[in-house]
Amino acid sequence: MAQLWGGRFTGQTDRLAYQFNASIAFDRRFLEEDIRGSIAHAAMLARQGILTEEEKDKITAGLEGILEDTRQGRLQITEEYEDVHSFVEANLIARIGDAGKKLHTGRSRNDQVALDMRLYVRNELDRTDDLLKTLLETLYRLMEEHLDTYMPGFTHLQKAQPVTLAHHLGAYFEMFLRDRSRLQDIRRRMNLCPLGAGALAGTTYPLDRSYTAQLLGFDGPTRNSMDSVSDRDYVIEFLAALATVMMHLSRFGEEIILWNSNEYGFVELDDAYSTGSSIMPQKKNPDIAELVRGKTGRVYGALMSLLTTMKGIPLAYNKDMQEDKELTFDAIDTVKGCLTLFNGMIATMRFHKEVMAKSAMKGFTNATDAADYLVGKGMPFRDAHRVIGELVLYCIGQEKSIEECSLAELKAISPLFEEDLYEAVSLKACVDRRLTAGAPGRQAMEETLAYYKAYLNGQ
Numbered sequence: 001m002a003q004l005w006g007g008r009f010t011g012q013t014d015r016l017a018y019q020f021n022a023s024i025a026f027d028r029r030f031l032e033e034d035i036r037g038s039i040a041h042a043a044m045l046a047r048q049g050i051l052t053e054e055e056k057d058k059i060t061a062g063l064e065g066i067l068e069d070t071r072q073g074r075l076q077i078t079e080e081y082e083d084v085h086s087f088v089e090a091n092l093i094a095r096i097g098d099a100g101k102k103l104h105t106g107r108s109r110n111d112q113v114a115l116d117m118r119l120y121v122r123n124e125l126d127r128t129d130d131l132l133k134t135l136l137e138t139l140y141r142l143m144e145e146h147l148d149t150y151m152p153g154f155t156h157l158q159k160a161q162p163v164t165l166a167h168h169l170g171a172y173f174e175m176f177l178r179d180r181s182r183l184q185d186i187r188r189r190m191n192l193c194p195l196g197a198g199a200l201a202g203t204t205y206p207l208d209r210s211y212t213a214q215l216l217g218f219d220g221p222t223r224n225s226m227d228s229v230s231d232r233d234y235v236i237e238f239l240a241a242l243a244t245v246m247m248h249l250s251r252f253g254e255e256i257i258l259w260n261s262n263e264y265g266f267v268e269l270d271d272a273y274s275t276g277s278s279i280m281p282q283k284k285n286p287d288i289a290e291l292v293r294g295k296t297g298r299v300y301g302a303l304m305s306l307l308t309t310m311k312g313i314p315l316a317y318n319k320d321m322q323e324d325k326e327l328t329f330d331a332i333d334t335v336k337g338c339l340t341l342f343n344g345m346i347a348t349m350r351f352h353k354e355v356m357a358k359s360a361m362k363g364f365t366n367a368t369d370a371a372d373y374l375v376g377k378g379m380p381f382r383d384a385h386r387v388i389g390e391l392v393l394y395c396i397g398q399e400k401s402i403e404e405c406s407l408a409e410l411k412a413i414s415p416l417f418e419e420d421l422y423e424a425v426s427l428k429a430c431v432d433r434r435l436t437a438g439a440p441g442r443q444a445m446e447e448t449l450a451y452y453k454a455y456l457n458g459q
């Protein structure tokens with residue numbers, strides 16, 4: 001048991017208590033962040049005359065050596081250390097002697113861990129953003145390909161009006177675009193450096209906190225030392241953003257599960273992204289989409305868990321906060337895995353255009369357009385709505401669609417119907433006449449796609 005705080009103690013820590021308290025099993029993930037933070041701290045201490053240049057150089061080389069040796073497997077991070085900070089410090093002292101003992105001058109593990117977590121979350125936020133961008137690029141490519149792929153749009157899971165696949169995918173493009181913008185907001189707000197806050201009340205050494213902040217790529221130092229060591233808002237915000245990403249993936253996953261079902265038959269998943277059944281030879285299951293839907297629960301759980309952990313903690317640092325890590329790591333790993341797999345799944349999925357178009361023609365998705373047709377012939381919309389309702393009822397009885405009725409049948413319902421009705425309620429016309437901004441009509445969609453293209457090129 002290698003502890004940094006033995007001086008005040010005479011007795012040994014109970015074994016189970018030690019293990020209960022230790023965080024090395026999971027904060028070992030911070031090794032790189034911890035070392036980068038320490039190198040910046042040492043550079044600042046030397047600049048302020050608190051360390052000599054020679055001491056700083058020894059410390060820096062020692063820390064880099066620890067990182068390299070651990071990466072190469074020459075040095076193991078073992079459970080004999082309480083946490084990653086103890087591991088680094090003990091190894092530094094073993095390597096370079098007394099200079100190593102000066103590294104912790106003007107620093108506490110409280111601001112150290114606050115920094116490590118921030119660096120880690122900031123980096124993972126950027127990685128998540130990269131994956132979201134890749135997903136948007138895939139969606140963009142599919143949208144360009146499917147501007148004329150007609151499909152039914154649904155409300156209440158009932159066929160409503162025809163749309164295109166490009167338009168439907170565009171709804172998800174918007175969701176993931178918002179997810180990226182949420183991440184960017186969080187990054188901007190969190191990008192202040194807590195190092196130098198000390199245990200809670202700053203320090204008497206003349207630290208230059210702005211300099212450390214700058215070395216570590218922050219916009220500046222945090223402003224209140226008590227808040228600095230006990231703020232985990234940015235983790236909560238990040239988990240909330242991740243939970244929202246999962247909610248979007250889960251909705252999308254649910255649609256893919258439906259589309260891939262025998263009943264819909266809109267898509268077929270590539271063999272690489274589906275699995276079989278141990279008993280039913282005919283099965284090809286959408287397990288990846290189902291797992292994404294399922295894993296959404298654990299990411300929500302991480303958010304709820306941390307909110308609950310934080311809610312009763314008095315200022316400033318308390319050990320409860322150590323509980324921020326495992327769940328955050330798990331949420332990050334989960335979301336990154338889901339984004340990667342989801343992207344692969346949709347990039348390789350085959351769309352059955354004819355099935356989608358046929359489905360769009362059934363279920364009277366052109367009923368609104370038929371009503372609009374009568375409005376064009378001078379009938380008030382409310383009357384047209386009733387007439388088309390009667391026509392639909394007639395069609396249901398005859399088991400046919402509107403466009404399958406003869407002109408004589410149509411005229412029996414309203415004399416306003418003419419030959420041009422058939423063109424007006426065709427799938428293509430129904431979609432392409434929807435030209436309001438944000439609508440599925442080809443011209444409107446092309447404008448939206450131009451915006452997306454500029455967006456993807458810009459960020």
Ligand code: ARG
Pocket residue numbers: 023027083109110113317319321322
């Ligand atoms: N392992 C601790 C954590 O994750 C590091 C900070 C320890 N500070 C302390 N005062 N015990 O929060």
